[in-house]
Amino acid sequence: MDASRPRSAPKRILIVGAGLSGAVLARELAEGGHAVTVQDERRHVAGNCHTEEDPRSGIMVHAYGPHIFHTADDEVWAYVNRFAEMMPFRHRVKAVAGGQVYSLPINLHTINQLFGRSMTPDEARAFIATQCRGGEDDPQSFEDQALRFVGKRIYATFLRGYTRKQWGVEPAELPASILRRLPLRFDYDDSYFDHPHQAIPRRGYTDMVAAILAAERVSLRLGAPFEGRAEGYDHVIYTGPLDRYFGRDLGPLGYRTLDFERIEEARGDAQGTAVVNYCDEEVPYTRVTEHRHFAPWAEADPHRSLCFREYSRDAGSGDTPYYPLRLLNDRRRLSQYVARAKAEAGVTFVGRLGTYAYLDMDRAIARALETARVLEDHWAMEAAAPAFVHEP
Ligand SMILES: Cc1cc2nc3c(=O)[nH]c(=O)nc-3n(C[C@H](O)[C@H](O)[C@H](O)COP(=O)(O)OP(=O)(O)OC[C@H]3O[C@@H](n4cnc5c(N)ncnc54)[C@H](O)[C@@H]3O)c2cc1C
Secondary structure: OOOOOOOOOOOEEEEEOOOHHHHHHHHHHHHOOOEEEEEEOOOOOOHHHOEEEOOOOOOEEEOOOOOOEEEOOHHHHHHHHHHOOEEEOOOOEEEEEOOEEEEEOOOHHHHHHHHOOOOOHHHHHHHHHHHOOOOOOOOOEHHHHHHHHOOHHHHHHHHHHHHHHHHOOOHHHOEHHHHHHOOOOOOOOOOOOOOOEEEEEOOOHHHHHHHHHOOOOEEEEEOOOOOOOOOOOOEEEEOOOHHHHOOOOOOOOOEEEEEEEEEEEOOOOOOOOOEEEEOOOOOOOOEEEEHHHHOOOOOOOOOOEEEEEEEEEEOOOOOOOOEEOOOHHHHHHHHHHHHHHHOOOOEEEOHHHHOOOOOOHHHHHHHHHHHHHHHHHHHHOOOOOOOOOOOO
16 A cells, blocks of 8 residues: 555555455555455355465465466566465467367467468468358347457367356357457467466465455455444455355356366376367367476476366355356346445445456456545545446
């Protein structure tokens, strides 16, 4: 927190959730002089980016799926470097389709391999244009968008089956916006992200989040579900699921959850890379992750490895919510929950679950920093804090 900013009278604040959003807010508000209690129903901090060392192999496991930190935001990059030694990490992903291994994101290598050609960038661009469906109007669905920009063969090989497995719905029902995250590349760049800063904390994310939370005036309660009571606090910051806060009485917001099948390997390297996607629909899992490759600097047992097969399905009420679905019904319900949340005095909803948004870690941190500033400004003016700083 910027010491030159006006400070309000100290408040007693309850933060529900010890993930990145809750931890960053706790740190910022405690440094601003407030007394902060952070409560999480899990027995560990760091939320979904939690990492833990496997006692047998010494491999750092990303317990809720693999997490790679990547950002173009220099403030956020400086922030994480205050709390962890960030080790440079280039994420490279392979895809298996029809018994072949391809390079992702779809790049010149992938295109040449799939079509059995050796095209230059310009040739490939012109060739892909011949494969694509034309049209002037805005594509309405993921499928429309794919057929328009990557063509039938690439769509059928890499996107259709994978998308159906990942989202459990027909690609024609998904919004076109999803495909904006999957650009075609007409060079051989196979780096999965293009942000200037890409890294993984040397000692894992949980260590980093614990360091963020290790501040004066922050107290931590783990294994403690929030049941809606917050007596003794001036303000609540809620980073849990928005619909759960209201007892899901308007119906649940749709999420996909993941099941992980753990495979212990009696060899040092089972698949040669961290992530392999399985695009064919007949293969029931979406990808296999081998976690030792996320920390090549770690002193893990060189003769053992750990892989996880990922299966995606609709989340029930007892499941961990991973990816917000945001189908038409969800968006309708979301606006009703948002209206209710805005009328909830003394509570601010933040984070990927609190705002029902897919947020990468850097966006979660940036939003938490911004929310802390906005809350301080409101309190300094003795005004009520807003329910949402970033509208979902
Ligand atoms: C499979 C997967 C892979 C991802 N990979 C990446 C990646 O590679 N790079 C990247 O930048 N981002 C990635 N992300 C996104 C990243 O996980 C989020 O940005 C980050 O977790 C957001 O933190 P958060 O604090 O908002 O939410 P969370 O981490 O979900 O934390 C919320 C916390 O609130 C607690 N909680 C909820 N309700 C209650 C309650 N009622 N009572 C008490 N506690 C409660 C939960 O237990 C949880 O600990 C990935 C996400 C998923 C799902």
